[in-house]
Amino acid sequence: MATLPVPEAVKRRRAVRHFKPDPLPPGLLEELLDLANRAPSGFNLQPWHFIVVTDPSRRAALREAALDQAQVGEAPATVIFAADPDSWHLHLEEVLAMGKAEGAVSPNYERQLRRTVPPAFALGPLGLLGFLRGLFLPVRRLFTPTPTLPVSRSGLRAYAVKQTMLAAQTFMLAAAAHDLDTCPMEGFDEVRVKRLLGIPRRMAVPVMVTVGYAADDLPPKPPRFPLERKLHRERF
Numbered sequence: 001m002a003t004l005p006v007p008e009a010v011k012r013r014r015a016v017r018h019f020k021p022d023p024l025p026p027g028l029l030e031e032l033l034d035l036a037n038r039a040p041s042g043f044n045l046q047p048w049h050f051i052v053v054t055d056p057s058r059r060a061a062l063r064e065a066a067l068d069q070a071q072v073g074e075a076p077a078t079v080i081f082a083a084d085p086d087s088w089h090l091h092l093e094e095v096l097a098m099g100k101a102e103g104a105v106s107p108n109y110e111r112q113l114r115r116t117v118p119p120a121f122a123l124g125p126l127g128l129l130g131f132l133r134g135l136f137l138p139v140r141r142l143f144t145p146t147p148t149l150p151v152s153r154s155g156l157r158a159y160a161v162k163q164t165m166l167a168a169q170t171f172m173l174a175a176a177a178h179d180l181d182t183c184p185m186e187g188f189d190e191v192r193v194k195r196l197l198g199i200p201r202r203m204a205v206p207v208m209v210t211v212g213y214a215a216d217d218l219p220p221k222p223p224r225f226p227l228e229r230k231l232h233r234e235r236f
């Protein structure tokens, strides 16, 4: 199937709010998710999960949890992007094993990851390590460049969400490249969505994306600020 080049796909993509009922060609959704799954992530920890909803009655229930937004009921599929704040320890060993098998992780990098990742993310019993890190980091910053690290459960969730949004954007651009339409959505009740789809409570759901074929001509593209408003050369 012919696909659009990246700049064309970026320009084609827009938030579409009404979809035809036409199903996607078999296998295409998996192909798009395979592309989304190639998104970058810190330490390659890949904290995302993709929950695909196509069943009409589940779509109807999802629409209700998504504040009755029509696109969820109309589009043939909605992908829920879930972010796991615990992927830093749940995935680390597998990430290292896969990386070593492909020659992408050297012994040196493995040592570095093992030295860096657990101290950076572990919160310890009652969040004590995170609390202490929260006190220590600003002091350390006085003497040496210090990255912002999670110091709480909400910090870990924010970290996982940051990575997962890159997968969501990759998914939308891949869909646009295949002449499909999408709508990213944050207008939903996260607790209800998690309950409906059996997503573990610890996970965050930053976005869901409906995918299919626009019911009407593509809507006009909402304008962006001129680049000069947003582009800062050398300094803010």
Ligand SMILES: Cc1cc2nc3c(=O)[nH]c(=O)nc-3n(C[C@H](O)[C@H](O)[C@H](O)COP(=O)(O)O)c2cc1C
Pocket (backbone or CB within 6 Å): 013, 014, 015, 016, 017, 069, 183, 184, 185, 186, 187, 188, 207, 221, 222
């Ligand atoms: C994280 C995120 C959440 C959004 N949530 C919703 C939503 O709940 N419902 C909706 O209709 N559009 C939603 N949008 C779409 C935006 O309104 C839309 O992207 C924006 O107006 C720019 O238009 P464009 O995507 O067509 O370029 C969301 C977009 C993003 C990135």
